[in-house]
Amino acid sequence: MAQHTEQEILDGLGEIIDEIAGVPAAEVTPEKSFVDDLDIDSLSMVEIAVAAQDKFGVEIPDDQLKDLKTVQDVVNFIQK
Amino acid sequence: MNIAPSAAGARIVGLGEYQPSNVVTNDDLAKRVDTSDEWIQSRVGIKERRIAGPDDTVVSMAVAAGGKALADSGLAPEDIDLVIVATCTLTEQIPNAAARVAAQLGVSAPGAFDVNAACAGFSYALGLANDAIRAGSSRNALVIGSEKLSEVIDWDDRSTCVIFADGAGAAVVSAAETPGIGPVVWGSSGERAQKIHLREGKYLYQEGQAVFRWATTELNAVAEEALRRAGVAPTDLHAFVPHQANLRIIESIARKLGAPQAIIARDIVTAGNTSSASIPLALARMAGRGELPSGSLVLVMGFGAGLSYSAQVLEIP
Numbered sequence: 001m002a003q004h005t006e007q008e009i010l011d012g013l014g015e016i017i018d019e020i021a022g023v024p025a026a027e028v029t030p031e032k033s034f035v036d037d038l039d040i041d042s043l044s045m046v047e048i049a050v051a052a053q054d055k056f057g058v059e060i061p062d063d064q065l066k067d068l069k070t071v072q073d074v075v076n077f078i079q080k
Numbered sequence: 081m082n083i084a085p086s087a088a089g090a091r092i093v094g095l096g097e098y099q100p101s102n103v104v105t106n107d108d109l110a111k112r113v114d115t116s117d118e119w120i121q122s123r124v125g126i127k128e129r130r131i132a133g134p135d136d137t138v139v140s141m142a143v144a145a146g147g148k149a150l151a152d153s154g155l156a157p158e159d160i161d162l163v164i165v166a167t168c169t170l171t172e173q174i175p176n177a178a179a180r181v182a183a184q185l186g187v188s189a190p191g192a193f194d195v196n197a198a199c200a201g202f203s204y205a206l207g208l209a210n211d212a213i214r215a216g217s218s219r220n221a222l223v224i225g226s227e228k229l230s231e232v233i234d235w236d237d238r239s240t241c242v243i244f245a246d247g248a249g250a251a252v253v254s255a256a257e258t259p260g261i262g263p264v265v266w267g268s269s270g271e272r273a274q275k276i277h278l279r280e281g282k283y284l285y286q287e288g289q290a291v292f293r294w295a296t297t298e299l300n301a302v303a304e305e306a307l308r309r310a311g312v313a314p315t316d317l318h319a320f321v322p323h324q325a326n327l328r329i330i331e332s333i334a335r336k337l338g339a340p341q342a343i344i345a346r347d348i349v350t351a352g353n354t355s356s357a358s359i360p361l362a363l364a365r366m367a368g369r370g371e372l373p374s375g376s377l378v379l380v381m382g383f384g385a386g387l388s389y390s391a392q393v394l395e396i397p
Contacts, residue, residue: 041122041123042288042289043123043288043289043292043328045289046289046292046293046296047296047332049293050293050296050297062287062289062290062293065289
C-alpha cells in the first residue's frame with residue numbers, strides 16, 4: 001500500500017472533517033483535540049474513521065478509535 | 081394435487097397507528113439522568129417520545145393500531161385470515177400476541193403468529209404476509225409492529241433511556257392483480273449478536289459506535305438491492321422510511337441513496353425509537369398528514385438487534 005506523507009494525511013483529514021462535521025479544514029491542525037477543540041462527538045468520529053479508511057486504506061476499529069484524541073493521533077495511526 | 085392459481089401480487093390497503101398519550105420530553109429525562117435536550121437532539125435527533133402508561137401493553141397497542149388499519153382498509157374483521165405481530169418486547173411469551181390481538185379485533189380463526197427480528201421485524205413480517213398472499217395461503221393479512229421498550233430500559237442508563245420508546249403501527253395487506261409490495265431483501269449477522277442485547281437478561285444494551293458504523297456502512301447495499309429487486313430506480317422513490325433508529329443514521333443512509341427528491345421519514349423526532357413499530361408508525365403518520373399520495377413508491381428498511389436487517393419497496397394505496 002502506498003505510504004502517505006504526514007501533510008497528505010493532514011490535508012485529507014481536513015477535507016473529511018470539513019465535510020462531516022462542518023469544521024473548516026484550516027482549523028484541523030495536529031495539536032487539536034477532536035472533542036475539546038473541534039467539538040466532534042463519538043458518532044462523527046466513526047464517520048471520520050470510515051471516510052479515512054476509504055481515503056487512506058487504513059481501518060480504524062472502534063476500540064482503537066477511543067484512544068485517538070488529537071488530529072496527530074489519527075495521522076500517526078494512519079502512518080504506522 | 082390440483083392447486084388453484086394464487087394472487088399475482090399483494091398490496092397495502094390500509095394503515096393505522098397507536099401512540100401512548102404520555103409524552104416524555106428530553107428535559108423530563110434530564111431531571112433523572114445526566115443528559116440534556118441539546119445532547120439528545122444532536123446525537124439521536126429526538127425531541128420527545130411516548131412512553132406507555134400502565135394500561136398500554138404490546139397486545140393492547142397492537143389492537144389499537146390494527147383496528148385503525150382495518151378501518152382504513154374498509155375490510156371487516158372477518159375478511160382477515162392472517163395476523164402477524166412483529167415484536168421483541170412481549171413479556172408474556174405464551175400465548176403469543178397475534179392470537180390475542182386477532183381475538184380482540186374480532187378476527188375469527190386466522191393464522192396468527194409473532195415475529196421477532198427486533199427493529200427489522202415489521203419488514204420481515206410484511207415480507208412474510210406478501211409471500212403468503214402470493215403463494216395462496218392468505219387473502220387478507222393484518223401485519224402489526226408493537227413494542228413496549230420502556231419495559232426493558234434501565235431508566236438510569238443515559239445511553240439508552242434517551243433513545244427508546246413505545247408504540248404500534250399496522251398495515252392491512254390484500255391480494256391484488258398487480259404487485260404493490262416488492263420482494264423482501266432480508267438477512268442477519270449473528271456473529272455480531274452481542275452488539276445489541278439484553279444486559280443481565282433485563283436491560284437493553286447496545287454498542288452505539290459499532291451499531292452506528294454497521295448501519296452507516298453496510299445497509300445502503302441492502303436498500304439498493306431492495307430497489308433493484310423491485311425494478312425501481314432511486315429517483316422513482318417518493319419517500320424513504322427506514323427504521324427510526326437515530327436521525328444521524330437515517331440521514332447518513334439517505335444521503336447515499338441517490339434519491340435527492342425523496343421525502344425522508346423523520347418520525348423519530350417526536351416518536352423516539354420504537355423498534356419494530358417505527359416503520360408502520362411513521363408510514364401511518366405520514367399518510368395521515370397527506371405526505372404519501374396514492375400510487376407513490378416508498379422504500380422501507382428495518383435494522384437492529386440480531387444483527388438483522390430487511391427492506392422492500394411499497395406502493396401506497
